Amino acid sequence: MAELQSLLGPLWPLVWALVRIVAIVLPMLGAVAYLTLAERKVIGYMQVRVGPNRVGPYGLLQPIADAFKLMFKEIIVPSDANSLLFVVAPVLIIMPAMAAWAVVPFSANLVLANVDAGLLYIMAITSMGVYGVVVAGWASNSKYAFLGAMRSAAQIVAYEIAMGFALVGVLVMSHSLNLVQIVQQQDGALGVFQWNWLPLFPLFMVYLISGVAETNRAPFDVAEGESEIVAGFHVEYSGMTFAVFFLAEYANMILVAALTSVMFLGGWLSPIPGHLLPDGMIWLLAKMGFVLFLFLWFRATFPRYRYDQIMRLGWKVFIPVSLVWLVVVATLMQEPLRQLPIINLWFH
Amino acid sequence: MIDFQVLVFYSFALLLVGAGIGVIVARNPVHAALFLVLAFFSGAGLWMLLEAEFLAISLVLVYVGAVMVLFLFVVMMLDINLDQLREGFWKYFPIGALVALLMVGELWMVVSGRDVMRTGQGLPPAAADASNTREIGLQLYTTYLYPFELAAVVLLVAIVAAIALTLRRRKGTKYQNPAEQVRVKRADRVRMVSIPATGKTGE
Numbered sequence: 001m002a003e004l005q006s007l008l009g010p011l012w013p014l015v016w017a018l019v020r021i022v023a024i025v026l027p028m029l030g031a032v033a034y035l036t037l038a039e040r041k042v043i044g045y046m047q048v049r050v051g052p053n054r055v056g057p058y059g060l061l062q063p064i065a066d067a068f069k070l071m072f073k074e075i076i077v078p079s080d081a082n083s084l085l086f087v088v089a090p091v092l093i094i095m096p097a098m099a100a101w102a103v104v105p106f107s108a109n110l111v112l113a114n115v116d117a118g119l120l121y122i123m124a125i126t127s128m129g130v131y132g133v134v135v136a137g138w139a140s141n142s143k144y145a146f147l148g149a150m151r152s153a154a155q156i157v158a159y160e161i162a163m164g165f166a167l168v169g170v171l172v173m174s175h176s177l178n179l180v181q182i183v184q185q186q187d188g189a190l191g192v193f194q195w196n197w198l199p200l201f202p203l204f205m206v207y208l209i210s211g212v213a214e215t216n217r218a219p220f221d222v223a224e225g226e227s228e229i230v231a232g233f234h235v236e237y238s239g240m241t242f243a244v245f246f247l248a249e250y251a252n253m254i255l256v257a258a259l260t261s262v263m264f265l266g267g268w269l270s271p272i273p274g275h276l277l278p279d280g281m282i283w284l285l286a287k288m289g290f291v292l293f294l295f296l297w298f299r300a301t302f303p304r305y306r307y308d309q310i311m312r313l314g315w316k317v318f319i320p321v322s323l324v325w326l327v328v329v330a331t332l333m334q335e336p337l338r339q340l341p342i343i344n345l346w347f348h
Numbered sequence: 349m350i351d352f353q354v355l356v357f358y359s360f361a362l363l364l365v366g367a368g369i370g371v372i373v374a375r376n377p378v379h380a381a382l383f384l385v386l387a388f389f390s391g392a393g394l395w396m397l398l399e400a401e402f403l404a405i406s407l408v409l410v411y412v413g414a415v416m417v418l419f420l421f422v423v424m425m426l427d428i429n430l431d432q433l434r435e436g437f438w439k440y441f442p443i444g445a446l447v448a449l450l451m452v453g454e455l456w457m458v459v460s461g462r463d464v465m466r467t468g469q470g471l472p473p474a475a476a477d478a479s480n481t482r483e484i485g486l487q488l489y490t491t492y493l494y495p496f497e498l499a500a501v502v503l504l505v506a507i508v509a510a511i512a513l514t515l516r517r518r519k520g521t522k523y524q525n526p527a528e529q530v531r532v533k534r535a536d537r538v539r540m541v542s543i544p545a546t547g548k549t550g551e
Contacts, residue, residue: 085382116479120405127413131385134417138378138424146424153421157414177481312526 020112024101032250033063039296046300073239078141081236085139090237090244093132097251100125104258105180107268107281118179119167122259126214129252130156133216133223133233136245140236148232151307152216152223158314159213165322166207169200170263172329173347183267190345191273195266199346202325204264206318208294211256213314215249217295219302220310227304253295254288261287357397364390377423385416402480 005012037052037059044051052059077083103118105111115121130153137149171177173196174185188194197204213220224232234245261267261284268284270277305313332338332347367390370383388411395404488496 085378115401117401117405117481120402120409120481124405124409124413127409130413130417131420134420134424135382149424150421153417157417160413309526 021102024112025098028098028101028251028254029247031254032247033067035250035254035292036066036246037063038292039299042293042296043300046297067243070239070243075239075241076236078236081141082139085135086236087241089132089136089139090241090248091132092135093129094244094248094251095132096125096128097248097255100255101258103179104255104262105183105267106284107279108180108184110281111180114178114180117177119171119177119182122179123164123167126252126255127160129214129248132245132248136237137233140233142236144229144231144235145233147229148223148225148235151225152233155216155220155222155310155314156214158311159210159318162206162314162318162322163210163214165319165326166200166203166210167263169203169322169326169329170196172326172333173200179262179267183262183269186266187269187279188345189273192266192271194273194346195264195269197264200264200325200329202321204260206322207264208260208291210314210318211260212295212298213310215252215256215295217249217253218299219304221304222307222310225304253292257288257291257295258284260291265291353397357394360390360393360397364394377426378420381416381420381423384419385412388412388416400480402484 040062041051041059052062055061055065077086100122102112103115103121105114133152133156134149137145137147137152140146170182174182176182176185186195216223222228222232224234226232229235234242237245265287266283267287268279268281270279270283329347332343338344338347364387367383367387371380371387374380374383388407392404392407392412395401395407
């Protein structure tokens with residue numbers, strides 16, 4: 001590696017950064033492809049079906065077949081659509097889903113950028129995903145797409161506030177915006193019960209459900225609601241442009257799963273106290289798998305929310321719940337209370 | 349060879365100015381709003397160069413993530429005829445130029461007094477372990493506590509006013525009470541009636 005470094009000279013930092021980015025993005029794209037298969041299989045079994053099983057053994061090559069099909073389909077730009085924004089919209093939606101990974105810690109030392117304002121960066125980057133949906137809906141020059149974009153914009157703005165408050169709770173617990181420190185703070189004598197999900201249980205619930213809403217997944221998928229507005233914001237997209245929207249949805253799911261694991265489920269920490277089992281990336285992946293399974297399970301279980309119910313849940317339930325619990329946490333962290341042994345276990 | 353930081357500065361500055369011009373010359377209001385998003389982004393990039401990460405990310409979070417989404421939301425639904433809006437351009441140009449000059453003057457007065465401008469030296473680099481967020485928090489809650497609280501009160505008043513302006517109690521609107529819906533019992537919905545069989549049964 002030292003020889004390579006001297007060979008490239010001043011270009012080395014740039015090349016090294018690129019290599020590390022590719023090392024994150026490529027496995028993630030693979031995970032996205034197989035998450036689509038996992039979703040179809042899991043929902044299939046939940047509905048007493050088999051799921052895709054024709055392409056390759058147990059249908060394992062299905063995502064590749066799907067990718068080929070989508071790549072060779074024609075991209076149709078609707079008449080009077082804004083052709084530049086129409087093509088830019090899928091890029092706008094997948095970019096934040098990828099860029100947010102820069103600060104996600106996979107283990108204590110394995111993180112692309114260990115920055116101090118990591119939590120803030122995550123919130124800022126993920127809040128940009130809505131532009132892809134809104135621009136796609138507007139540029140398509142279609143009523144259905146526009147309705148989907150409107151619904152999505154209102155929904156994402158509403159749930160982002162609750163999500164932000166839930167993350168403020170995490171920030172209060174860990175005294176830090178750095179994701180590595182947020183995980184390290186959850187390390188303790190109680191193992192799995194030391195993680196943030198227990199002391200911040202209401203915020204954990206709010207974050208998890210808001211995460212489903214932010215990724216436009218069922219039962220919050222009114223932005224595409226096929227029974228009312230065909231396919232919502234991406235109704236006019238075909239071929240690879242549609243595939244990018246599809247990829248972005250699953251990439252966002254994986255991202256939310258990773259963030260939930262890091263913020264509330266102890267990241268790479270082992271669930272057994274006393275380090276009987278070593279900490280490591282495997283635990284983070286297992287926790288992400290669990291959260292992703294919940295996403296798929298939700299989709300197979302719940303009917304779609306009505307639009308006013310979504311708004312009510314976001315503004316009138318989640319925001320007050322997270323605000324109240326924020327005050328509770330802040331109070332428990334104060335001097336006389338935090339000295340009590342039972343409280344000091346978590347709030348220190 | 350040109351310094352990497354200088355290169356980054358000029359690319360962001362160029363983008364910022366270009367996007368700023370785009371905001372005012374774009375014929376389509378949606379394009380103008382998107383140009384404004386780009387301008388915010390480039391501004392955040394410049395702040396990042398100044399090692400003001402917290403401010404840079406907050407700018408993106410607040411303006412790009414929330415304010416501009418709502419802007420776009422409104423602008424997308426409007427059917428604005430820009431030619432009508434531009435009719436009085438030359439009539440209002442002198443007064444606009446005057447306001448612009450005043451603003452430039454004010455900016456100059458604020459900035460020119462700083463050491464950085466007089467000496468031409470850059471800001472001293474921050475200590476390697478300095479946490480941007482912590483420093484800003486310390487300043488906000490000690491030295492600038494009263495202005496900060498005052499700004500918070502102004503915002504609160506604005507929020508209350510915004511709600512008060514749009515809140516209209518209309519008569520006859522129907523709405524659901526979810527708490528009641530959840531608490532509902534079988535007896536509230538179904539009435540079991542025993543109907544005695546009369547006369548002949550079955551035909």
